[in-house]
Amino acid sequence: MDNPCSGYLVSGGGARVWVDAGTGTLTQLQRHVGLGELDAIWISHLHADHCADLLTAYYGALYADVELAAPITLFGPPGIADRLAHFLTNGPVRSPVESAFDVRELRDGHEARVGGLALTSRAVAHGMPAFAVRFESGGGSLVYSGDTAPCDALTELAEGCDVLLCEADLAEPPVPGGEQVHHTPEDAGDTARASGVGRLIVTHVGPALTPGQAVDRASARFGGPVEHAAPGAAFPVVRAGS
CATH class of the missing domain: 3.60.15.10 (Ribonuclease Z/Hydroxyacylglutathione hydrolase-like)
Known part of the structure; x- marks a missing residue:
């Protein structure tokens, strides 16, 4: 009942990153930080038990009582924006995924900074595009x-x-x-x-x-x-x- 799929909150260097967004993790996340307080989201791969709550986060970011200064930075495997749009679009017009998420596609050796956190991602062996990540701060x-x-x-x-x-x-x-x-x-x-x-x-x-x-x-x-x-x-x- 109270055991969601994969999802973690990494805090450091003044930044907060939601790492993987499996089913049920958004509810747990909001016990600690709201969507509007996140600095980034990082997704390892596109199996649903690691990313399905991005769909709920999209609606929350755009239509709930959430104030975003800008779209949430979203790091994820190549094609993540189109994958989200495929699930979210219900008519001839593509859902505005980029209104909620500033999508940055991962690659092997990808490096980024989120506040005082340094992120390095590597491609790993999962039979599909998948990544591991190293966080460093202080x-x-x-x-x-x-x-x-x-x-x-x-x-x-x-x-x-x-x-x-x-x-x-x-x-x-x-x-x-x-x-x-x-x-x-x-x-x-x-x-x-x-x-x-x-x-x-x-x-x-x-x-x-x-x-x-x-x-x-x-x-x-x-x-x-x-x-x-x-x-x-x-x-x-x-x-x-x-």
Whole structure:
């Protein structure tokens, strides 16, 4: 009931960024910040469990009691504006997506600044255009995997970061020859260890696992602190032990 799809609020450097907008996350977001107070939205990929609440956000931004000084900056995979317009348009005239969102398409190595936050995005392995992102501000660093199989791009992006927020969707690796598009908990631990991160937070845990199982299995591969991103949880982005 109170467990929405993927969505996170990253705050730092005087900026607030909504990271992924899965179903149910807008309601949770507004417990902390209103749409009109966001500095940007960042979307990892266009599966509905990571972006569906953009449709509701569009109506909220344009027609609810929200005052926007300008359209909300929206970082997302190539084609995100047309994808939104396809869902929103109900007649011959294309819905004015750009009235609500200032769309910036991601690419591998994309860099941007949002207030005092520096964002670097890398293309990752999810069988479709998908991205991970690194946030840096004031010496702190957070990397979010999005949805992806283990890949060099994520390991490189996460190198030395304070906190890795990494998906752990798979209970077991795919059968030999099958395509892998997610991490197992063990994979999340391996990525954290290979990257030399300070702390691992597992998220997007699949239905075949409990959060506790995912944490225990990731901990078997990574010697640093491991936690689970429970709904509503807040985590400081600082090096473990500092």
